[in-house]
Amino acid sequence: MFQKILNSLSPKIIITIIILFFLIWIGIYFQWKIVNFIFFLIFVLLIVYPVSSRIPVGAAIVLLVTTVLLMIFKKNDWAETAATWAYYDIIFILAMIISALKNKNLTKNKADF
Numbered sequence: 854m855f856q857k858i859l860n861s862l863s864p865k866i867i868i869t870i871i872i873l874f875f876l877i878w879i880g881i882y883f884q885w886k887i888v889n890f891i892f893f894l895i896f897v898l899l900i901v902y903p904v905s906s907r908i909p910v911g912a913a914i915v916l917l918v919t920t921v922l923l924m925i926f927k928k929n930d931w932a933e934t935a936a937t938w939a940y941y942d943i944i945f946i947l948a949m950i951i952s953a954l955k956n957k958n959l960t961k962n963k964a965d966f
Contacts, residue, residue: 865901872897892941899945906949913942 862870876897880890899909916939923932 869898869901872901892938896941896945896948900948900952903949903952906946906953909942909945909949913939913946916942 873894876890876893879885880893885893916935920932920935920939923929923935
Protein backbone atom coordinates (compact mmCIF):
# COMPACT_ATOMS: atom_id res chain seq x y z
CA MET A 854 0.00 0.00 0.00
CA PHE A 855 2.84 2.38 0.86
CA GLN A 856 4.47 1.66 -2.49
CA LYS A 857 1.19 2.42 -4.30
CA ILE A 858 0.92 5.80 -2.56
CA LEU A 859 4.57 6.54 -3.25
CA ASN A 860 4.17 5.72 -6.96
CA SER A 861 1.19 8.06 -7.28
CA LEU A 862 3.16 11.07 -5.97
CA SER A 863 5.25 13.21 -8.28
CA PRO A 864 8.91 13.86 -7.39
CA LYS A 865 8.13 17.54 -6.79
CA ILE A 866 5.51 16.66 -4.16
CA ILE A 867 7.86 14.19 -2.47
CA ILE A 868 10.60 16.82 -2.31
CA THR A 869 8.12 19.34 -0.89
CA ILE A 870 7.04 16.89 1.82
CA ILE A 871 10.67 16.15 2.75
CA ILE A 872 11.44 19.88 2.92
CA LEU A 873 8.35 20.45 5.06
CA PHE A 874 9.43 17.81 7.59
CA PHE A 875 12.95 19.26 7.59
CA LEU A 876 11.46 22.72 8.12
CA ILE A 877 9.40 21.52 11.09
CA TRP A 878 12.49 19.93 12.61
CA ILE A 879 14.53 23.13 12.16
CA GLY A 880 11.69 25.20 13.63
CA ILE A 881 11.50 23.01 16.71
CA TYR A 882 15.29 22.94 17.14
CA PHE A 883 15.69 26.73 16.91
CA GLN A 884 12.40 27.41 18.75
CA TRP A 885 11.02 29.55 15.95
CA LYS A 886 7.93 31.67 16.36
CA ILE A 887 5.07 30.98 13.97
CA VAL A 888 5.95 34.04 11.86
CA ASN A 889 9.48 32.73 11.20
CA PHE A 890 8.07 29.33 10.27
CA ILE A 891 5.52 30.86 7.86
CA PHE A 892 8.12 33.06 6.14
CA PHE A 893 10.53 30.18 5.66
CA LEU A 894 7.70 27.98 4.38
CA ILE A 895 6.73 30.67 1.86
CA PHE A 896 10.39 30.95 0.85
CA VAL A 897 10.64 27.23 0.13
CA LEU A 898 7.28 27.11 -1.66
CA LEU A 899 8.22 30.05 -3.89
CA ILE A 900 11.30 28.16 -5.01
CA VAL A 901 9.53 24.83 -5.54
CA TYR A 902 6.36 26.33 -7.05
CA PRO A 903 7.39 29.62 -8.71
CA VAL A 904 4.86 32.43 -9.20
CA SER A 905 5.09 35.73 -11.01
CA SER A 906 7.74 37.91 -9.40
CA ARG A 907 5.31 40.83 -9.41
CA ILE A 908 3.51 39.40 -6.37
CA PRO A 909 6.44 39.49 -3.90
CA VAL A 910 7.65 42.81 -5.37
CA GLY A 911 4.23 44.33 -4.72
CA ALA A 912 4.22 42.93 -1.18
CA ALA A 913 7.68 44.37 -0.52
CA ILE A 914 6.61 47.82 -1.75
CA VAL A 915 3.48 47.71 0.42
CA LEU A 916 5.53 46.69 3.45
CA LEU A 917 8.08 49.47 2.87
CA VAL A 918 5.32 52.08 2.57
CA THR A 919 3.70 50.63 5.69
CA THR A 920 7.04 50.97 7.50
CA VAL A 921 7.22 54.67 6.67
CA LEU A 922 3.62 55.27 7.73
CA LEU A 923 4.14 53.44 11.00
CA MET A 924 7.23 55.53 11.73
CA ILE A 925 5.27 58.72 11.04
CA PHE A 926 2.64 57.62 13.57
CA LYS A 927 5.35 56.74 16.14
CA LYS A 928 4.69 52.98 16.09
CA ASN A 929 8.38 52.09 15.99
CA ASP A 930 8.00 48.47 17.13
CA TRP A 931 5.48 47.73 14.40
CA ALA A 932 7.60 49.66 11.87
CA GLU A 933 10.59 47.51 12.73
CA THR A 934 8.53 44.35 12.25
CA ALA A 935 7.19 45.58 8.88
CA ALA A 936 10.73 46.47 7.77
CA THR A 937 11.92 42.98 8.73
CA TRP A 938 9.10 41.41 6.72
CA ALA A 939 10.00 43.64 3.75
CA TYR A 940 13.60 42.46 4.05
CA TYR A 941 12.45 38.83 4.04
CA ASP A 942 10.33 39.57 1.00
CA ILE A 943 13.32 41.04 -0.83
CA ILE A 944 15.22 37.83 -0.07
CA PHE A 945 12.29 35.89 -1.60
CA ILE A 946 12.55 38.03 -4.72
CA LEU A 947 16.30 37.42 -5.04
CA ALA A 948 15.81 33.67 -4.64
CA MET A 949 13.13 33.73 -7.33
CA ILE A 950 15.39 35.68 -9.70
CA ILE A 951 18.29 33.27 -9.13
CA SER A 952 15.97 30.29 -9.65
CA ALA A 953 14.57 31.80 -12.87
CA LEU A 954 18.06 32.51 -14.21
CA LYS A 955 19.15 28.99 -13.36
CA ASN A 956 16.14 27.51 -15.18
CA LYS A 957 16.76 29.80 -18.17
CA ASN A 958 20.39 28.67 -18.37
CA LEU A 959 19.37 24.99 -18.12
CA THR A 960 16.90 25.32 -21.00
CA LYS A 961 19.49 27.25 -23.04
CA ASN A 962 22.07 24.49 -22.48
CA LYS A 963 19.57 21.81 -23.53
CA ALA A 964 18.90 23.71 -26.75
CA ASP A 965 22.63 23.74 -27.52
CA PHE A 966 22.78 19.95 -27.61
